[in-house]
Amino acid sequence: MTRNQPTTEIQDHVAERIDSVADRIGSVWPLHSFVTANPLSGFEDRPFREAVAEGERLFGGRGYPRPEVFRRAWEDGRIDPDVLREELAVHGIDDDPESVLERLAERVPARGDETDDAIETVDRVLAKWLAAFLDQGHANWSMPNREAGFYAAWRELAPYDGDVPGCDDPDDLPETAMDALEAVLGGYPEPKWDVILEHHLAALPGWTGLIKQRADDDADPWQSAYPITLAEYLAVRLTLCDLLDAPIEPDDPSGADAGATDDGDEPLEEIWLSAWERSYRDRLLEDVDDSVTESAHGDGERPDAQLVFCIDTRSEIIRRHVENQGNYETHGYAGFFGVPMRYRGHDSHAESEACPPIVDAEHRIVAAPDPDAPEATEHDRWTGLATAARKHCKRLKTNVVAAFTFVEGAGSAYGSALAARTLVPSWIARLRDAVDERVPSPHEFTAPALDPQAYDHDHGDHDLEGGMSFEERVEYARTAFELMGWTEFARLVVFTGHASHTTNNPFDSSLDCGACAGNPGGPNARVLAEICNDESVKAELRQRGFDIPEDTVFLAAEHNTTTDEITLFDDGVPESHADDVERLRVDLEQARADAAAERTDSMAGDSADGVRETERRAVDWAETRPEWGLAGNASFVIGPRELTDDESLDGRAFLHSYDWSTDSDGDALEAIVTGPLVVTQWINNQYYFATVDNAVYGSGSKVTQNPVGNVGVVQGNGGDLLTGLPLQSLKVADDEPYHLPLRLTAVIHAPLERVTEILREHEDVRTLADNGWIGDLTVVDPAQANAVFHYQGDLEWESPAERSAEPRAAEASVTSD
Numbered sequence: 142m143t144r145n146q147p148t149t150e151i152q153d154h155v156a157e158r159i160d161s162v163a164d165r166i167g168s169v170w171p172l173h174s175f176v177t178a179n180p181l182s183g184f185e186d187r188p189f190r191e192a193v194a195e196g197e198r199l200f201g202g203r204g205y206p207r208p209e210v211f212r213r214a215w216e217d218g219r220i221d222p223d224v225l226r227e228e229l230a231v232h233g234i235d236d237d238p239e240s241v242l243e244r245l246a247e248r249v250p251a252r253g254d255e256t257d258d259a260i261e262t263v264d265r266v267l268a269k270w271l272a273a274f275l276d277q278g279h280a281n282w283s284m285p286n287r288e289a290g291f292y293a294a295w296r297e298l299a300p301y302d303g304d305v306p307g308c309d310d311p312d313d314l315p316e317t318a319m320d321a322l323e324a325v326l327g328g329y330p331e332p333k334w335d336v337i338l339e340h341h342l343a344a345l346p347g348w349t350g351l352i353k354q355r356a357d358d359d360a361d362p363w364q365s366a367y368p369i370t371l372a373e374y375l376a377v378r379l380t381l382c383d384l385l386d387a388p389i390e391p392d393d394p395s396g397a398d399a400g401a402t403d404d405g406d407e408p409l410e411e412i413w414l415s416a417w418e419r420s421y422r423d424r425l426l427e428d429v430d431d432s433v434t435e436s437a438h439g440d441g442e443r444p445d446a447q448l449v450f451c452i453d454t455r456s457e458i459i460r461r462h463v464e465n466q467g468n469y470e471t472h473g474y475a476g477f478f479g480v481p482m483r484y485r486g487h488d489s490h491a492e493s494e495a496c497p498p499i500v501d502a503e504h505r506i507v508a509a510p511d512p513d514a515p516e517a518t519e520h521d522r523w524t525g526l527a528t529a530a531r532k533h534c535k536r537l538k539t540n541v542v543a544a545f546t547f548v549e550g551a552g553s554a555y556g557s558a559l560a561a562r563t564l565v566p567s568w569i570a571r572l573r574d575a576v577d578e579r580v581p582s583p584h585e586f587t588a589p590a591l592d593p594q595a596y597d598h599d600h601g602d603h604d605l606e607g608g609m610s611f612e613e614r615v616e617y618a619r620t621a622f623e624l625m626g627w628t629e630f631a632r633l634v635v636f637t638g639h640a641s642h643t644t645n646n647p648f649d650s651s652l653d654c655g656a657c658a659g660n661p662g663g664p665n666a667r668v669l670a671e672i673c674n675d676e677s678v679k680a681e682l683r684q685r686g687f688d689i690p691e692d693t694v695f696l697a698a699e700h701n702t703t704t705d706e707i708t709l710f711d712d713g714v715p716e717s718h719a720d721d722v723e724r725l726r727v728d729l730e731q732a733r734a735d736a737a738a739e740r741t742d743s744m745a746g747d748s749a750d751g752v753r754e755t756e757r758r759a760v761d762w763a764e765t766r767p768e769w770g771l772a773g774n775a776s777f778v779i780g781p782r783e784l785t786d787d788e789s790l791d792g793r794a795f796l797h798s799y800d801w802s803t804d805s806d807g808d809a810l811e812a813i814v815t816g817p818l819v820v821t822q823w824i825n826n827q828y829y830f831a832t833v834d835n836a837v838y839g840s841g842s843k844v845t846q847n848p849v850g851n852v853g854v855v856q857g858n859g860g861d862l863l864t865g866l867p868l869q870s871l872k873v874a875d876d877e878p879y880h881l882p883l884r885l886t887a888v889i890h891a892p893l894e895r896v897t898e899i900l901r902e903h904e905d906v907r908t909l910a911d912n913g914w915i916g917d918l919t920v921v922d923p924a925q926a927n928a929v930f931h932y933q934g935d936l937e938w939e940s941p942a943e944r945s946a947e948p949r950a951a952e953a954s955v956t957s958d
Contacts (some may be wrong), residue, residue: 145219152319154373155326155334158269162338163371164837165199165255166419167542168357168498169350169864170536171277171852175551175651176498176661177771179826180838180864180913182508189913190411191886199343202830202837204751205410206882208245210833214417215242221420228416239815245487246410261388264345267378267755268859272293274353287367287848292318292376307384313332318376325379325389340391341378342371345943347862349374351852358606360483360502362491414884418916421885425776426919426929428788429888436781436800439628444470446633449625452795452817453475453639453660454774457703460796462735466728471782472625473796475817476656477668478636479620481828482506486664487583490710494658495665497820505596505605506614506668514586516953525674572592581776584697589668609731614672615681620716622687624809626781635720637707638662639700641770645762647848648867650769652702655824663699670697694718702748703768704755705736740792745873765843766870774828774869777821779813780890780921795821801891801923810891811899815906816886822915831865831880831942839865884916892924897936911935 155526165183170176179185180202184192193204215238225238234241273284274291283712286294299305307315315321326334342349352374354363382389394739446467450456452473460471482504497501588595591614596607598910611615621627640661641652654662672678673695682689697710707729711722737751744758744766758767769792777795778785785796797813804810840846840863846854853862871880889896900907910918911934918932930938 144867148323149585150676151323151327151533154331155319155322158334159338159372159375161347162342163353165195165339166342166346166349166353167864168354168886169347169862170498170659170855171351172647172658173470173851174493175648175653177651177655177824177827178498179823181826181832182823184910185914187912190408192912196830196838199339200346200837203880205414208249208832209244209880210878211245211410211413212242217798219420219881220413220417224423225416225418227415228419232412234412239875241409241413245413259333259382259385259387260344262304262377262385263381263387263926264861266302266381267860268348268855269304270377270859271345271374271862272849272859274367274369275351275852277791277852278447279848279851283708290367290737291369291476292320292321292373294871294877295377302823305381305384307506309632310473314380315376315889318370318373318572321380325383329389330564336391337389338375340894341375341382344378345861347853347864350864351862352866358473366732382621382936405620406588412883415916418883418886419879422774422888422917422919425778425790425794425888426921427791427888429784429921430776430787431927433781433783433890434927435802436626436798438470438626438781438800439612440466444468444631446470446635446721447472447631448635448637449474449621450637450700450886451476451639451656452797452821453654453656453702454795455769455794456639457790457794457796458728458739459705459707459791460701461786462739463729464786466732466736469728470631470799472627473782474621474625474798475820476638476654476662477880478638478662478665479617479624480504480665480668482665483667484508484660484664487587487679490600493660495660495662495817496655496658498658499816499819502605505607506609506664507596507607508583508587509595510583510587523710537666559723560751560849578584584663584667585712589664589671591668591671604828611681613678614675614678615685617669618673618678618682618810619685619687622682623804624812626803626809628688628803630689632690632692632694632718633710634673635725636666636699637693637698637700638664639702641703641768643703643767644764646767647841647846648870649816650743651866651870652768655771656820661699663697663708666697666699670695670710692717695792696722701759702770703759705733705740707733710764714883727772740768743792743879767865768868769865769879771824773884774821775881775883776886776888777818778888778890779810779818780888784890799890799897804891806896807891807899810889810895811903814889814896814899815903818915819906819909821887822885822909825862825883826914827865828871828880829882832871832878832880835865835868835871839863840867843867843869845923884913886919887915887917888921890921890923890927892920893920893930893938896920897938899937906941907936 167180167182169178169805181192181196182399184195187195193639196202196204209235228237229238229241274287274294275282279730284294284298285298296311299308299314315324326337329337346537347384349371352371355361358364358372379389381387388460447470448463449462449472452475456473463469464471475497481491481500483502483506484490484495485507485511488506492505532906579708586630591608593606593610595610610952638657638661639654641649643649643652650659653659656662657665681688694714696714698707699710700707709722709726737755739751741751741754755768758764773791774795775793775794777797779797779799781800782796782798785794795817797817799810801810823877835841841856842852845856846863846867847858849855849862855861855863870876873879900910911914911930920938922928922930928940930940933939
């Protein structure tokens, strides 16, 4: 392509190249709605080892654990010696593990600290303007002219920026973003454009990932009001590079090696990683009860209550302790409970997504209050006073005239509050509990409005219809019961969403429900309970084969994963079930105490009183590690609870209920494999990469982080938006990891042919397994006496007996050489 071609044709070509290159950059969600994602998601169509090499080339990130991490796992017995020897032999390596580790350590490249001064200046200036433009209501004075778009707003203000030389007037800059891109790229041959665009998109992957996500979200109100595109971002960046004499082309576009190899394509690090993952998988399979061929659910012994938890790894712990309290049946289901909705709570002025990012919201649901309820009046009075006080304090603090007198007058009160929060956070916890007891919660006087007639459908501000039809409600209930394989119902059925409670934690949404887009799962639980309590819905479900007894009552609950408290939303439960609810409440309190004691042990806390310790962590504003979140996750078990109900999986397993015997056509399993399995892979890979290279794929220490614009955090006072988890979410101490960097092990209890057919029909899922993003996929086939099969790629499977013959042949080959 030459400069003689029409401008529109050149610009169309540039736009096309940007779209293509942007696929390699992972999306980043605002921190207030933290959505877990694989930072190398743009390379999931490639084998894992190739993808990590691309990550090293583009972002400078390491893709495998360091040799000392493998050494610790080896010495701690986490890597089975026999398994490691097998893996080494298969690749023709006859050295002892110690020698291989030493060779790995010698090959670890030093991370260079040299950077171009001009590029550093470009990054600093650009990040400053991005923070100003992308601010979501945090700044007291917002950037002007944002409604015109990022490039236009920056162009108007650039002449007033002392960091931008050679620009005294907006007319000194190209008029549009595409004009600016043409002005810079036009000086380079077209074959270099992709390399240049990729290099500059990868320079600040946090900011570009956020822009990509926001531009792709048609429902984002901030994007609608203040639009920004990757083309505008690149236009500003390349213009700054031109003005600041920063290099346009990357220094070394050739790339980097995936890792240390040993006369072959397989990096030594991947051999060690595979051995570690196989060792974990084998131990997990030892915990699977191979006598279970189908769920015991529906065997005629009606449980006292059935509780449905999110598949979240933290649920594995609390489920065990709930089951220990009595005749309780627990199940695992994706935490948005199959309801793809956008939700607005009673005290909220904004709607939030309440479904996974791979699912489009289909309904708009609001919490509708009962205006005649006295609790509503009491709640609104207290919250109104609190809101007015906060607004008044904020005005005083930011008012130039009043600021000094405000500090003089309020200093002693603030000082006392600071001292209490710092020295006696447990007092704050008790104060919070006292306030909660006095002020009615919204669930006591609101209910999710499901009837479409309750909404104004003529209002043009909403892209989704309010409420849902009768047919849709029946479908959500039917899907939930079919996916879990339900045929029997207790007197109480509790849909239990989850949320967290922490203080002074920018990453608080990362501890909420990932299936609800980083939001609490209680609203989704309430919606499904409301649906299932509808007598007309129950009648239709009975017509479809679900024998729901007349005395079955559905209710919602929310599990606070920081404290393990489970709050029952039991308002409206009939008097006939009052004793059932009270008995359940008592048992949940004991389960909470036992679970909290177990979890505080892992956090080096005071397990003598786990409840008090977890409550302290929730309110202590100096606590960098309020809970572990999903740290430790390593596996996903799809099958009946009986497979693992007698074992502790240490909070490392996602658990999804599934009974193959009730899923004759395989549709339920297909929905689980193409939905929750994909999402858990994202979660697992985010934790994996943040652990192996926290500086690039994580966010460093919380201690030195600063929130920016209500969208993310940076280290220090600027720079790139950090995209991954902080060190405190991954380590007990600097030299003591908590999360172990393993790719996901998936165990599916279903006929082998059924799983194979699903992989054949869904190329995206098969690609994840074929390319190693799912570290191990294992089928326990109940139709073949629970025979075990391990996925080998290309729809091929291997039994353990077949595997055991390979290393002997490989060892013989090495010996003969």
